Amino acid sequence: MSKVERVISDYQLDDMGETLETYWTGEADEQYSLRELADFFNRAVLRTALEQANASLLSGEVENTYRLLTDTTVSSGIRAETENSLAREGIDVERLKRDFVSHQAIHTYLTKYRDVSHESETDDAETHREKATDTIRRLQNRTVAVTETTLENLRNTERIALSDFDVLSDVRVVCNSCGRSYPVDDLLEAGGCECER
Structure with a gap:
């Protein structure tokens, strides 16, 4: 099952x-x-x-x-x-x-x-984009987790002064041809930049 x-x-x-x-x-x-x-x-x-x-x-x-x-x-x-x-x-x-x-x-x-x-070419491209998105998300989550742990350790050992906090990870992609900026998830979901589609 x-x-x-x-x-x-x-x-x-x-x-x-x-x-x-x-x-x-x-x-x-x-x-x-x-x-x-x-x-x-x-x-x-x-x-x-x-x-x-x-x-x-x-x-x-x-x-x-x-x-x-x-x-x-x-x-x-x-x-x-x-x-x-x-x-x-x-x-x-x-x-x-x-x-x-x-x-x-x-x-x-x-x-x-x-x-x-x-299965079609579209599905194949979509599957690859979805796998790429998952890989990037895992890396973002890992970056957030490592940053949180590091900051907590520094705070707990009184090496930095910090109250309650949140860590955010925002990866953006800028197209050098047209200057548009996208969150990486949106770029992958859209299948690329508007100026190239």
Whole structure:
């Protein structure tokens, strides 16, 4: 059983497999990338966890909570506040985060467990861009973690004066042809600079 299958079963997301397949192959009115499918799936998991905990759900709350839990631009302090808020609702936050799936897990589930074929030049380029985005995000997260630990050590040994803090990592790309500046995630998602497309 794949991770996606297990999570579908655990959260009773009965129609999710068919929905993922429909959105990926474009049989629905719109076609989702693997990354969009992973976000769609994970938001459904979060929504179910909140409903099972009888949490009151305001419009847009699931989307915002998911962003606060997963977006690399969110500070560690805000993420911790979000996790504490979920814990107060009775949600096992560590289990919830473990149950979130990657776009690779979605791809494996669709191709190996549902036998869906969906390969083209666009998909191949998209897959490479998604892998590149993951690599950069991991490096950003690592940079933030190392910086936080280093600053905490310096503060705790009284080598610097610093109160509570957050570390942010923002990688931007500037196109030398047109001068446009992009967050690297946006550049990769768009498939390059506007002036070259």
